[in-house]
Amino acid sequence: MDNSRTDAGELAEYGYRQELRRSLSVWAVFAIGFATISPVVGIYAVVQLGFVFAGPAWIWAVLLAFLGQLLVAVVYVELSSQFPVTGGVYQWVRRLAGPRQGWLVGWIYLASAIASLTTVAYLGATWLHMLFSDGPLEPLHHVLLGVVFIAVALGINLLGVNPVKHFLNAGIVAEGVASIAVSVFLLVFAHNNGFGILFETLGAQAASGGSVLAGFLTCLAVAGWAFLGFDATTQVAEETEQPRRNVPRALIRAYLFVAFTVLLTGLAVTLALPNPEEAVAGRLADPVFTAVTAGLGGWSEKPFIAVVLLAFIACAISIQTYIGRAVYAFARDRQLPFSATLATVGPRQIPWVSLVVTAVLASLGLLLGLNGNAAATLIAFGSGGFYFVFLSVAVVALVARLTGRWRPSRGRVDLGRAGLVINVLAVVWLLFEATNIAWPRVELAPVGGSWVQVWAVVLVFSVLLAVGLVYVAIAKPHTRLPANQNQNQEEKLETP
Template sequence: MTDQPSRLRGDLGLVSVVAFGVAYMAPAVVTSIFGVIAVTSKGAAPTAYVIATGAMLLTGLSYAKMAKVHPSSGSVYTYARKELDSRVGFLAGWALLLDYLFLPMVAWLLQAIYLHAQFPAVAEWAWLVINVVLATVINVLGLKVADRINRVLLLGVTAILVVLAVLCVHYGLGHGGDAAAGHAFWNSATSISAVTAAAAVAAYAFLGFDAVSTLSEEVRDPRRTIPRAIILTVLTGGGVFIAISFLMQWAHPGASFPDENSAGYLLSTTVGGKTFADVANIVGMLGGFASCVAIQASTSRLMFVMGRDGALPRRIFGRLHRKLLTPVVNVLVIGAVGLLAMNLSLADATSFINFGAFLGFTLVNLCVIAYAVRQWRSGTRHSAVRYLLLPAVGAAVDVYLITQLGGIAVELGLAWLLIGIVWLAVITKGFRRPAPELRIEAGEAEGSTGAETSEAVVPTT
């Protein structure tokens, strides 16, 4: 036995986990990138989101299947090491770590930029520090505190989006009516190539739905709760994106904007006046803060599982605070990485994140196929459509999204993978041994809630 806790606290329910996932996705982002999606789709933003939702749902279904089979906080890292190979699992976790480490940085940097724009008396770097410190303190205290704050902030974001929706309907009815509503989905300038290209961009708004799977050890009945939460997160986020983008496109038909990057703010001003637009911007920033908290929490848990397994230095990353039962060191490391944004532009910071996310999505789909093949060989038959066709289509879509990334993002992603391969060679003695893994002795059933705080562990290599 050991006094060092090795499992996270399992007491979150379905509503809390879905709220976490939706907060991670930051639903107000639909207003921030509306102009970009509308321009790329030639004035059919909601259609782009319909396609993106369908594409992400395919991968979400694969995540749900794997979360039921492997109710552990490691997400794709755990799935790949169990279904493919321990070394592939390590590289999957390493690739996802690139996404997870820099997503908080991008989220905090966005917060600082927009808050400084509205309150220029406070320096951008000061806003960055304020956001990083607050989110870090909340995550050190634990997910129950983060859950309460996320729910409050999500209510605020939901309220402002509802008001925006009503204002867009009122404005749309007075400027074009039903005809303009139909054109919001398709018009003479729209094409299949335009909406699919826009869907590739819109898919970035879904980054983070997979973070739900990192909470498997902190929920009640993870085999049932996590799969349902993943699907509900995708559907909820997609539903919000489709509905709000439709109403905004209805209020502003076409794809002509003075500045596509600020089109959401300009449209809010048009339909509700400057005061409403300013309030909406503040509430959106609060929703963004909830996203920052969720991103930092999920990243710290991925690092904890990799540290607990020995894939990262265990004494540093694989430890929980004895009383709070949170990976405090990991939370602090992520906060420190976020502060590096003071020396980066938004474009540079953003370029880091997408490669790892879509590579991870691809591997999750492949894990489902590998699981089904292994089950068939042992005599258990699964639906070929659900366990072969849909995951194969999901993997193809994710590979396509990788091809849509810029050259810098791909180069940085490959460089990060190369570093991971070198580290993997070190810990596996030149790839001759499996990547390290931690086994938990009997006394913790595979479907455990994770409420135990101390059990015997046997590290293996």
């Protein structure tokens, strides 16, 4: 059987013709998911904040975030098996709850995804600076290096799907060296602390008014960043061979492998750090770098930085890959201003206009870094948006199950009653974690920051939601769907 013809036929049933190049195997989709979640980007971004707020016990917050997000990933596995189309959450919510709701969730998703690209570029700029200089990184230079980061990722994406695959494979190798190999070495040869330290805070609660619980919750809010991005696999469904089977497989494999790597690295760094009290006091800008260079020796500094930098670049490439597809999916349904232009597919069969526009928007977000260290603010902002989207999708899926609107089809991923239980637990987890992330905390704002920065997550996403509601009311994008987009899909949702 010609799978490409079968895939194109299934896509036509959803009202779309094959425009993107369908050339991604399950391994290539796994690479996109792995590079987007990225254990290096995830753990290296939160470890310093984790130590400051929870001490060595921060690792338990990471474990809890992993278990909670595993529930969400399973819900996404069922949905991605049912809907093999580019657009992910936008497509799912539109078809299960209606076009208005789909537009609003897609709008918040795009803003969050662009914020995540900004965050990765901002964090990666630090490593780029470390590769060439040992001096302090000034805010303006930090922002400019972040722009360079985004420009490199854009340039590689514009070369086409195959070059992206090669760079992501290199990123996986870099992740393996920087995370797994180094972590195993640290656990075996540079074990400076006993396992009992994992249950100590070393006074970290002082940063949260003396409350261990408050410190742990702050740490958990930050730890949620480490498990974002597994939905990137769903954005390339129309470029994937046999997407009903390969996208869900790639999604769950990427998530589990990244989770294993994150937990291994977190454990290794915590046990290997020579003076964990220094990390708790905030005197170590990067506990991972300190633990690695102390364990391997001074010679390892530049090689380790180069490997980590490669992993960050691969992550930025992957994020930009799926953001471009998300904008393309929105635009081809005439849901955005200048949709015809944004939906342009170039000779390399990639949505190049969407890629350029999202790169420009992500670069503008870097301006937040001009006001000192913006890492915590950007992480909270990016996480907050994604968790709002996670919650929206989980609630829509649960309501659709309970009302009979959606029944995962036989022959695909259908967990039956177990799927319903997991869906309920996912909603409970997301209600808690979304609230926890959005909770205004002075300790996550820049030093001397205003109340606007303390309430940044709530304020920004309230504004985004308000703008979205106004746009839906005035522009009515849900009425501009192409004629071939039949909203009445009950038969498609319930039959194999």
